[in-house]
Amino acid sequence: MRPDLLNHAPILIILLFLGGAMVAVLAGLLQRRLAQPWAVGITGSATLLSLFGLARVLQEGALRYQLGGWRAPIGIELIYDPLSAFLVVVICAVSLLVLIHGRRIVPEEIPGREVPFFAVALMLIGGLCGIVLTGDLFNLYVFIEIVSLSSYALLGIGTKRSPLSAFRYLVMGTTAGSFYLLGLALIFMRTGTLNMTDLAEILPFVSGQVPVLVGLAFILVGLSLKAAIFPLHGWLPDAYTDGCSTATALIAPLGTKTALYAILRFVFFVLAPAYGAGAAPIGTIVAYAGAAAIVWGSFMAMSQKELKRMLAYSSVAQVGYIALGIGLGSRYGLIGAVLHILNHACMKACLFLVTGNLRRNVGHSYLPNLDASVRREMPWSMAAFCVAAISMIGLPPTAGFFSKWYLALGTVEAGQWPLLVALLVSTLLNGVYFFRIFEQVYLKPAREGASGREARGEAPLSMLVPTLIFAVLLLILGIGNVYIVTTFLEPIWAGVL
């Protein structure tokens, strides 16, 4: 790949998706079947580009890209450092696999609407990359709203209930966006800048002023609402349950994570010089909200009967893990948080893809009706489910164990015992609700002729392969975690901690 092309990698990735979304609509007008291959092609090339970009960033250091040649802080700046480069790779790769999986299931679940679906999906992924890459707080608002608006649209198609859930999500999401904008106004009035690096330098001079503090509070509440940090998670379970399978599999692993990333970037790269690393009171609040989310989300997940809803509640808990790591603010906590963003993206995507396979070939994902016949018909899907579920519980050698291990180390290091207890309790609760499914699928005898429908066997290859890739990835990420931490995650904190 030509090196001068890589100089423009950050903006090219975003433009690929946004432009690709426009062309997807045109390609879809020509031939409806073209939409999905086009979306996969765009995401594939963006994945390649982001991989090369990451290699270059690790070799030559961070790249600050000035949009249109206007120098920051006047112009908008994209920050392509190890942290954002790493997360862009995660976003592109996970969505690539989910989009491949969508080839069969999207036309079946929402017939006739696959063209707009894939166009909006590309817009969503572009927005996610934008959130991760931007170095400007107003630009961040714009990308957050792009992501939110595409999420409302994607989750609004599906069952009879989904428009209602999507509307509630929209009301909450818009409140969050308005809070963010209000807080930003207060900060802008006091500092006169929107650039993150510039703001980090100015904030120490105004850090004690009331408008600044109120503005920061508004911004953090707005971002927490987008990230569904407990107790601001109310919109999440309904929205995720009623969306179509591919939409949920795309938004659940990535959507809330990028909002968490925005919190991380804001707390550690903007607030740190003025208020100290981890911004003490904010960190404690975020960490304990995370712990509450872990316990509450796990308890709620246990009592669900619908697999998709159970996974949605478990998302609330998993967001809690990442929030806990960010709140700890120590090296171990942050390694655990970023590693968990990666691991959870793979686990949740895998679990939601299996749910999609179940819905297509078994016709439902209602937990009490799952029995051994499911395992006999779909052995590979269920094997992938088991790997992902074991990873969610956090048993070695799967990926989930290692991110929880780093988080636990962080709590011990900080002497925050209540947080450690929350981590351990949630592992047991995760065990309870996933082993319940294992028991049913592997041990509960099949009821003969109860379902009254023909067996459709294993999911087609286009759906099975992405699911299995995620399952294998979870094992690879688990075994190779030392390599990931030393190569990708250590450089992130070089300048921060």
Added chain:
Amino acid sequence: MIDFFAEHYSHVCIVVLIGVGFFGMVGKRNLVKKLIGMSVLQSAIILFWLVAAFKEDATIPIVKDGVSPIVPEEYVNPLPHALMLTAIVVAVVTSGVAIALLVKIYRNYGTLEEDQILEQL
């Protein structure tokens, strides 16, 4: 007291608007009224930015003759206006998506009253 209102009437109005917006979103059971409340809230925040940019006796930010030195007090800060143009676009798109969803909800349930929809669930 009166001095306070005379001096800060624009901010008082914005706070009232934000309150009205929130009341609409939280207190009303009709989904369209929730949407109206949401729009009022968004408009209030856009106004807040614009009020922050306002200066007494200042003009549009175009340099007058290019010879005399530039005095920042003579020009209105143009950045908030440019930013709010984007925020207005976001607000319009949000309303568009919300109205599309409301049309779908009405087709599915035949009503936009939240209580009646909850009964049907």
